[in-house]
Amino acid sequence: MIRKNGSTPLNLSAVSGRLVGSRHGPIAERWSSSASWSWERAGLKNFLAFVGSPPIQVRLWDGHVAEPDATVPIATVDITCRATLWRLLIWQSAAFGDEYSIGRIRVDGDLIGALTAIAQDTNVTTKSTVYKWLYKMTQRPPRLNSLQGSRRNIQHHYDIGNDFYRLWLDREMQYTCAYFPTPDLSIEQAQQEKMHHVCRKLQLKPGDRVVEAGCGWGSLARFMASNYGVNVTAYNISKEQIKFATESAVREGLSDRVTYVEDDYRNIKGDFDVFVSIGMLEHIGVWNYKTLGEVIGRCLRPGGRGMIHTIGRNKPRPLSAWIARRIFPGAYPPTLRQMMDIFEPTNLSVLDVENLRPHYAKTLEHWLQRFDRSESEITEIFDEYFVRAWRLYLSGSIAAFRGGSLQLFQVVFAHGANNDVPWTRQHIYP
Amino acid sequence: MIRKNGSTPLNLSAVSGRLVGSRHGPIAERWSSSASWSWERAGLKNFLAFVGSPPIQVRLWDGHVAEPDATVPIATVDITCRATLWRLLIWQSAAFGDEYSIGRIRVDGDLIGALTAIAQDTNVTTKSTVYKWLYKMTQRPPRLNSLQGSRRNIQHHYDIGNDFYRLWLDREMQYTCAYFPTPDLSIEQAQQEKMHHVCRKLQLKPGDRVVEAGCGWGSLARFMASNYGVNVTAYNISKEQIKFATESAVREGLSDRVTYVEDDYRNIKGDFDVFVSIGMLEHIGVWNYKTLGEVIGRCLRPGGRGMIHTIGRNKPRPLSAWIARRIFPGAYPPTLRQMMDIFEPTNLSVLDVENLRPHYAKTLEHWLQRFDRSESEITEIFDEYFVRAWRLYLSGSIAAFRGGSLQLFQVVFAHGANNDVPWTRQHIYP
Numbered sequence: 055m056i057r058k059n060g061s062t063p064l065n066l067s068a069v070s071g072r073l074v075g076s077r078h079g080p081i082a083e084r085w086s087s088s089a090s091w092s093w094e095r096a097g098l099k100n101f102l103a104f105v106g107s108p109p110i111q112v113r114l115w116d117g118h119v120a121e122p123d124a125t126v127p128i129a130t131v132d133i134t135c136r137a138t139l140w141r142l143l144i145w146q147s148a149a150f151g152d153e154y155s156i157g158r159i160r161v162d163g164d165l166i167g168a169l170t171a172i173a174q175d176t177n178v179t180t181k182s183t184v185y186k187w188l189y190k191m192t193q194r195p196p197r198l199n200s201l202q203g204s205r206r207n208i209q210h211h212y213d214i215g216n217d218f219y220r221l222w223l224d225r226e227m228q229y230t231c232a233y234f235p236t237p238d239l240s241i242e243q244a245q246q247e248k249m250h251h252v253c254r255k256l257q258l259k260p261g262d263r264v265v266e267a268g269c270g271w272g273s274l275a276r277f278m279a280s281n282y283g284v285n286v287t288a289y290n291i292s293k294e295q296i297k298f299a300t301e302s303a304v305r306e307g308l309s310d311r312v313t314y315v316e317d318d319y320r321n322i323k324g325d326f327d328v329f330v331s332i333g334m335l336e337h338i339g340v341w342n343y344k345t346l347g348e349v350i351g352r353c354l355r356p357g358g359r360g361m362i363h364t365i366g367r368n369k370p371r372p373l374s375a376w377i378a379r380r381i382f383p384g385a386y387p388p389t390l391r392q393m394m395d396i397f398e399p400t401n402l403s404v405l406d407v408e409n410l411r412p413h414y415a416k417t418l419e420h421w422l423q424r425f426d427r428s429e430s431e432i433t434e435i436f437d438e439y440f441v442r443a444w445r446l447y448l449s450g451s452i453a454a455f456r457g458g459s460l461q462l463f464q465v466v467f468a469h470g471a472n473n474d475v476p477w478t479r480q481h482i483y484p
Numbered sequence: 485m486i487r488k489n490g491s492t493p494l495n496l497s498a499v500s501g502r503l504v505g506s507r508h509g510p511i512a513e514r515w516s517s518s519a520s521w522s523w524e525r526a527g528l529k530n531f532l533a534f535v536g537s538p539p540i541q542v543r544l545w546d547g548h549v550a551e552p553d554a555t556v557p558i559a560t561v562d563i564t565c566r567a568t569l570w571r572l573l574i575w576q577s578a579a580f581g582d583e584y585s586i587g588r589i590r591v592d593g594d595l596i597g598a599l600t601a602i603a604q605d606t607n608v609t610t611k612s613t614v615y616k617w618l619y620k621m622t623q624r625p626p627r628l629n630s631l632q633g634s635r636r637n638i639q640h641h642y643d644i645g646n647d648f649y650r651l652w653l654d655r656e657m658q659y660t661c662a663y664f665p666t667p668d669l670s671i672e673q674a675q676q677e678k679m680h681h682v683c684r685k686l687q688l689k690p691g692d693r694v695v696e697a698g699c700g701w702g703s704l705a706r707f708m709a710s711n712y713g714v715n716v717t718a719y720n721i722s723k724e725q726i727k728f729a730t731e732s733a734v735r736e737g738l739s740d741r742v743t744y745v746e747d748d749y750r751n752i753k754g755d756f757d758v759f760v761s762i763g764m765l766e767h768i769g770v771w772n773y774k775t776l777g778e779v780i781g782r783c784l785r786p787g788g789r790g791m792i793h794t795i796g797r798n799k800p801r802p803l804s805a806w807i808a809r810r811i812f813p814g815a816y817p818p819t820l821r822q823m824m825d826i827f828e829p830t831n832l833s834v835l836d837v838e839n840l841r842p843h844y845a846k847t848l849e850h851w852l853q854r855f856d857r858s859e860s861e862i863t864e865i866f867d868e869y870f871v872r873a874w875r876l877y878l879s880g881s882i883a884a885f886r887g888g889s890l891q892l893f894q895v896v897f898a899h900g901a902n903n904d905v906p907w908t909r910q911h912i913y914p
Contacts, residue, residue: 093591114485123500152634225678234907235908235910236907236913237907308655316593328582336828368827368828368831368832368833369829370832389824389828390820390821390824390834391820391824391828392818393820394820396822397798398799398800398821399799401798401799402798403759403798403838403839403841403888403891404798404820404837405838405839406837406839407834407836407837408836408909409833409834409836411578411833412903412905412907433526456901456903457901458901458903459900459904461833470798470888471885471888472888473842473888475841475842477666477667477842478662479838479912479913480665480913481907482909482913483909483910483912483913484884
């Protein structure tokens with residue numbers, strides 16, 4: 055799906071329209087271009103303290119510069135007009151994202167480093183100020199993930215074009231955390247290693263019937279079938295991804311062993327030896343975890359194994375308001391405590407939890423590098439706003455995984471009374 | 485501490501006194517020895533259905549036998565008088581334990597198998613009957629674990645004599661789950677492997693300062709100091725254990741590197757590279773988890789690692805009323821969800837969770853075998869009631885770990901912002 059320049063899927067047109075509008079008319083222009091007021095500069099200073107005094111320099115439209123406390127700045131943030139400052143102080147991360155995408159906030163220097171300094175959980179929650187109040191006010195509760203709503207949310211992100219994702223993901227189009235046995239692996243190798251890591255954790259045996267909930271472009275399903283001799287039924291509600299996955303399976307001669315179903319995980323039917331879900335839990339919403347547990351309880355055989363791979367948190371906190379609005383509507387990274395709503399009611403036993411946080415930072419670094427290399431092609435498909443927005447999203451995600459405000463959990467489980475569980479985890483490390 | 489026959493530390497004298505009393509007096513005798521009534525037999529039948537229709541045969545004092553539904557019984561339970569039946573139906577597990585210890589309930593055949601059939605979580609909670617109501621009524625909330633109360637609870641179990649524990653634990657007196665890389669290891673080997681497993685998870689380096697909360701007889705502290713060259717400060721509130729541990733460290737020439745402190749974990753002071761706690765969490769009570777997290781947050785250096793090893797559950801449920809009264813006052817096995825009260829408020833990041841449930845069943849099998857071999861010596865130290873009670877406790881624990889109503893969690897963690905975390909878990913499996 056190639057889009058023409060300007061038809062960005064981010065719904066930013068309203069924001070950019072406001073910008074163009076505000077430049078016209080003599081009153082708006084005078085208001086916007088006059089020198090910054092002392093209480094605006096004081097407000098900015100307090101705001102920087104509120105977000106943890108990151109080592110950045112902020113330059114206002116009139117040339118005023120707010121320097122960091124006693125450190126050399128790693129980046130300079132340009133705020134190019136008064137309205138942008140006001141929006142930033144009120145709407146915080148949501149405004150930062152939009153104003154950066156539109157180009158009214160510019161960052162020179164180490165963007166990821168600056169975001170990492172801000173991304174720490176503790177910084178935004180320790181002090182009680184007007185900014186904390188605004189932070190809480192501007193967090194939008196995620197949209198309800200009904201069967202209909204889920205489809206809308208997923209299509210917003212995943213159906214913007216396989217051609218686009220092909221430019222910067224690995225060959226197999228895996229849009230989830232890779233696994234690097236050593237940090238110097240290529241992203242292609244690390245994504246293959248991830249799939250082996252998952253398959254080893256699941257102890258796949260030839261002939262096993264596997265169900266996958268949320269299969270992306272279907273690479274894991276095909277990999278399991280061709281490398282471990284299992285039969286896979288894989289569910290996904292992204293039309294574009296299912297189409298791509300089915301075509302790939304036909305091309306690779308795997309359509310007798312892999313079936314892709316364009317349907318919701320709640321409609322999974324059948325009886326399976328293995329349940330696996332990679333990167334879907336973030337999208338289903340905590341209030342659906344019990345339902346997911348029931349689905350697993352119903353479709354997993356008494357002696358079966360399961361795994362869920364998901365972005366998570368150490369403590370509960372909504373997704374950044376900007377990410378939730380522009381990038382991943384309806385998404386939410388759960389804590390381990392929240393994940394227990396899947397397992398406890400159905401008496402599933404958690405066998406193994408691995409936190410792969412550093413691996414996701416590394417994965418995202420590879421993606422960003424490839425994204426930047428394809429900048430001109432992506433600008434061609436979408437527009438410059440889109441490129442800036444996605445660069446911010448990828449950079450902010452690196453910062454969150456580096457800074458520890460996001461985690462990556464792989465949770466292996468089985469039915470509570472199942473004694474056919476692995477004796478040790480040695481088999482994962484051959 | 486050698487005790488004379490009859491001075492059992494189980495406080496069973498009141499129960500056994502009642503037995504002796506009820507045998508005297510003509511009315512009591514007539515009441516107790518008359519044939520079982522039809523509604524008593526019906527009550528027993530319903531009770532057996534309530535506990536999941538285990539494959540056991542129950543024989544009453546008058547010779548009446550309740551057969552299991554359509555299975556060959558694996559054990560015969562003798563209920564030797566009317567009062568015992570009534571107590572069993574009302575007080576359930578609490579009465580079973582006491583009446584078994586006193587000898588008024590006898591079990592011939594596969595005791596562990598029978599208990600395993602009963603130990604499943606699901607069986608007691610699915611049906612709504614008068615027994616379910618009684619089950620809930622007879623669950624006592626655990627005693628509050630104040631600084632004083634903890635001391636009393638711990639001394640009840642751990643200070644009944646090192647000579648006793650020496651008879652059936654391994655050489656190093658480890659009274660927690662062992663780790664069997666292969667199931668055929670001896671308990672001596674498996675306890676050594678457990679300590680290596682823990683040390684590898686903690687990535688000990690020579691010179692590390694380690695704090696241990698709840699050190700038992702101090703074997704892990706000495707093991708870490710002599711095998712990994714670290715300095716250990718180990719806390720415990722059991723007087724007998726601390727005395728044993730300190731003497732052992734002196735004897736092994738380790739007293740310059742290992743310090744045992746007779747004090748509560750809440751009083752831990754200092755600054756450490758590593759925090760470790762093996763089998764203490766079960767004793768501190770869920771309402772103290774946040775405090776434990778604060779202690780860890782305070783004493784663990786920003787780049788440090790930690791591990792908690794504990795008995796747990798898949799879903800919340802109090803300890804058996806009998807175990808809570810006679811064996812482990814104040815104890816409670818938490819779910820992973822409950823454990824998050826330790827980590828979340830202090831922003832500790834869970835890196836790795838391993839469930840070693842089958843290993844604890846295996847460990848207990850070794851202990852029970854050794855316990856049975858030392859029966860006459862243990863009877864000499866305590867009395868026959870004590871031997872029966874502890875055999876039931878060990879057998880019931882095997883049943884609980886086999887049946888899946890108890891779990892064993894090892895949780896590795898670090899501060900949320902610590903990026904000095906292991907890249908993979910390969911180092912645990914050299």
